[in-house]
Amino acid sequence: MPDLRLDTVAIGTLADVSMTVRAGEVVCLSGASGSGKSRLLRAVADLEPHQGRVYLDNTEQASVPAHDWRRQVMMVPADSQWWFDEVGAHFPKGNQEPLPEALGFPPEVMHWTISRLSSGERQRLALWRALAGQPRVLLLDEPTANLDHDMSLAVENWLLSEIRKQEMPVLWVAHDQAQIQRVADRHLHIVDNHLEPAHGSD
Ligand SMILES: Nc1ncnc2c1ncn2[C@@H]1O[C@H](COP(=O)(O)OP(=O)(O)OP(=O)(O)O)[C@@H](O)[C@H]1O
Numbered sequence: 001m002p003d004l005r006l007d008t009v010a011i012g013t014l015a016d017v018s019m020t021v022r023a024g025e026v027v028c029l030s031g032a033s034g035s036g037k038s039r040l041l042r043a044v045a046d047l048e049p050h051q052g053r054v055y056l057d058n059t060e061q062a063s064v065p066a067h068d069w070r071r072q073v074m075m076v077p078a079d080s081q082w083w084f085d086e087v088g089a090h091f092p093k094g095n096q097e098p099l100p101e102a103l104g105f106p107p108e109v110m111h112w113t114i115s116r117l118s119s120g121e122r123q124r125l126a127l128w129r130a131l132a133g134q135p136r137v138l139l140l141d142e143p144t145a146n147l148d149h150d151m152s153l154a155v156e157n158w159l160l161s162e163i164r165k166q167e168m169p170v171l172w173v174a175h176d177q178a179q180i181q182r183v184a185d186r187h188l189h190i191v192d193n194h195l196e197p198a199h200g201s202d
Contacts, residue, residue: 002057002136003057004021004044004055006052006053007054008052008053009052011039011040011042011043011050012039014035014039014193014194015194016194017040017195018052019195021169021170022169023167023168024163024168024169025169025170025185026170026185027184027185028172028174028180029171029189030173030180031189038077041173044061044075044137044171045139056073056136056137061073072135072137074135075139075141076138082122084114086113086114087111091129091132092133097132099128100158103124103127104151104154105121105124105125120146127143127159134166135168138170139170140171141173152179172184
């Protein structure tokens with residue numbers, strides 16, 4: 001059961017970020033637009049140079065090749081990237097996992113072209129692709145931003161059940177207070193250049 005630990009991480013204007021996210025725990029991050037939420041996730045995923053240290057259990061990020069680290073510490077950005085023409089080509093070969101019902105796709109979605117996908121379809125498939133890679137940590141950047149209310153609830157529930165089942169530590173960037181209340185075990189808010197426990201959070 002891995003723990004994710006940040007030790008005095010600093011990136012951009014954000015300084016001194018230290019925390020432990022336990023296995024199966026969801027820590028929500030909020031803050032004004034441009035306050036550095038996405039960059040912090042990128043630092044934890046080793047996608048941007050930063051100060052301080054990040055550990056997965058006792059393994060330090062700096063001691064692992066970046067591509068190995070990113071496979072284990074999986075960031076799902078708000079705007080997902082796709083490289084091939086078809087959806088299925090982005091999934092691990094021989095992927096046996098059934099398509100989660102909560103995502104609302106027919107089985108033939110694997111043959112759909114990327115160009116036809118709506119932004120909400122892209123977002124849901126990016127989440128499914130991330131989980132299909134069996135990461136040990138999830139970093140979610142506004143994972144339901146392009147979804148309507150009912151689909152957001154369905155995707156949240158599916159994510160939470162996977163997070164509990166796989167016991168992944170999770171950093172989840174969110175703006176919607178109602179969503180934060182539903183999913184967060186802890187809620188941290190960016191104030192000036194620091195992360196602080198949000199008012200009303202336990
Ligand atoms: N590589 C970079 N070099 C310098 N500044 C950057 C870099 N990437 C992002 N920034 C700046 O850092 C700030 C924080 O960006 P970030 O994307 O983390 O914001 P955010 O809190 O996620 O905002 P939003 O809620 O709008 O998505 C922004 O002012 C952005 O322009």
